[in-house]
Amino acid sequence: MRSLSLLVPFAMLALSACTTTPGAEAASSTAASETGAAATTGMTLTDAMIQLPAVPGRPAAAYFTLTVGADTTGKLVGVTVAHFKRAEMHQSKMVGGAMTMDPVDTVALTPGKPILFAPGSFHVMLFEADSTLKPGSTTELTLTFDSGKTVSAAAKVTAAGSDDMGGMKM
Numbered sequence: 001m002r003s004l005s006l007l008v009p010f011a012m013l014a015l016s017a018c019t020t021t022p023g024a025e026a027a028s029s030t031a032a033s034e035t036g037a038a039a040t041t042g043m044t045l046t047d048a049m050i051q052l053p054a055v056p057g058r059p060a061a062a063y064f065t066l067t068v069g070a071d072t073t074g075k076l077v078g079v080t081v082a083h084f085k086r087a088e089m090h091q092s093k094m095v096g097g098a099m100t101m102d103p104v105d106t107v108a109l110t111p112g113k114p115i116l117f118a119p120g121s122f123h124v125m126l127f128e129a130d131s132t133l134k135p136g137s138t139t140e141l142t143l144t145f146d147s148g149k150t151v152s153a154a155a156k157v158t159a160a161g162s163d164d165m166g167g168m169k170m
């Protein structure tokens, strides 16, 4: 009996020594408060926008922000936009001083890090719009993930801007 009662406090001491490493605890709580994303799960689609082409018949572009939860992983595997027959994900990049773009099949999610589809970066190119789509209206943009999950949001339809098209020239 006596040796047993001595063993228990020893075991607890050893356990607490392992789990309360001061450095590790401080690091994890700092990370959580800095990102503010510790409680965020799943994905949120915001700022969805369709930019119609300056010249009819040319592709339109779609931009959006996808907020990715701190515990969310996976891959974005497709985009569809109502009123367009076809959508492709592209990535713009500078090659030899000129902006070019390549189709991308998937975009990997990094937990806690938003994905921005914006001029000069990732973007969606949209083909074969139906004629009912006008600036000032909205349409629905849907993202599909490798899990089979989809996320949708209303996207504002805007006329072609006079701003830099960010490599939209084909």
Ligand SMILES: [Cu+2]
Binding pocket: 090, 091, 101, 123, 124, 125, 167, 168
């Ligand atoms: Cu493109």
